[in-house]
Amino acid sequence: MKGTTMASVGSNTPRDDVSLVMVLMDTNPFFWAGQSPPLTFTLFLQHVLAFFNSILLLHQMNQLVVICTGMNSCELIYDSSNTEYKKNKGIKGPQENVIPSTIIVQQLEDFMTRDQALCKDNNAAMNSHSLLSGSLSMALCYIQRILRGGPSHPQPRILCLQGSPDGPQQYVAVMNAIFSAQRSMVPIDSCIVGNQHSPFLQQASHITGGIYLKPQQPEGLFQFLAMVYATDLHSRRFLQLPRPTGVDFRASCFCHKKTIDMGYVCSVCLSIFCGPSKKCSTCESTFNQKPLSSEKKK
Ligand SMILES: [Zn+2]
Ligand SMILES: [Zn+2]
Incomplete structure (x- = not known):
């Protein structure tokens, strides 16, 4: 039977309210070790995982990709369009019953162990800056693949959940990534969970037309994420979203x-x-x- 709803879901017309959200999550242990109760890493994860589920619930065709930004490496740990996780991780039960949070937490643990092992094995620097340039480039490569995949792609955007301070040695690489995002018309949203502002991300959001926000009450992080960053690019035209108060252009x-x-x-x-x-x-x-x-x- 040809249901009208199913026909519109399966059709090849691009939808401007379907999102591809690339979340770049800062997992730098130096930053998170110094955080106290309003927002420890565990509490941060609780807020963020609820937000991830909200994105997937907002539209059945929404796609979520999570990239971890570590000290010395970055890695794509979750892609909601990938159905291979259960097989690889030995998770039992039917595919539909696997909750994204379970996979994300498991993959996150594995990534953080590998990232810290890099310091010991290769004598890489114990870095208090996260590899933002790396994860931005990775996200942009992924988006390019989606954009070139055909006309019926979701609307891509990048969300940086950043805590640790900017690494000045990444300046050139980050600026190149920002201009590349601008050229592809991909907005970079930034949510700062640390104590200090990020001039890199201020410029990134300013140049690409994304939203930059440093929530004043970290204990309400989920509400900030849901109210501000969950909105698709189409709906943003009708909403009063936070405006930048100032950009550090140094x-x-x-x-x-x-x-x-x-x-x-x-x-x-x-x-x-x-x-x-x-x-x-x-x-x-x-x-x-x-x-x-x-x-x-x-
Ligand atoms: Zn110099
Ligand atoms: Zn020159």
Whole structure:
């Protein structure tokens, strides 16, 4: 029998209220170890898992992908369109009865063990910054695959749940990811769960037209997530969503990866340096020494 509802679900027309939500979750143990009761990692997970379920419940065709941002690595741990988890993880029972939360928690544990083992095995730095540039790139690659898969794809967006401070050494990679997202018209939403603002994500949300918010009451995280970030791109046009209060546009120098207020810019490739030099280390252009004083840039 041809039911009208089923026909509209199976049809190939793109739907602007169907979302592909890529969630980048900060799992840096240095950050989470320092968090006290209003929002410990366990409580954070409770809020976030409820939010994940809400996204999947809001529309039957919504797709959720979770990427973990660790200290030295990042990994795609959950994809709601993938039905292979049960097989791989030996979870018993029919496929429909497997709750996403069970899989996510299990995959998360495995990932965090691997990420921390990287420090011991490869003598990688114990990093208090998370690999945001890596997970942003991973999310964008996934989105590109969906966008090129045909006309009937869901509307992609990225949500960064970030706690640890920005890693200035990732400045160039993060900015490249932001411009790539802007070009593909993918908004980057940011929810800051740490104590300090993230200039990287302020710029990311500002440039890509996403929402940047640092919830004032971390104990109500789920409500912030559900009220602000669960809204699909179509509905956002009709809602009063939080507006940015200010964006920190400061850049990091390419030579020492430090955040600077004033610097020198290569007139050829626009690389930023904290001090004058005779040659650009990025594009190898040689500079005339005389006009250095006038090259200072805000
Ligand atoms: Zn420098
Ligand atoms: Zn240059």
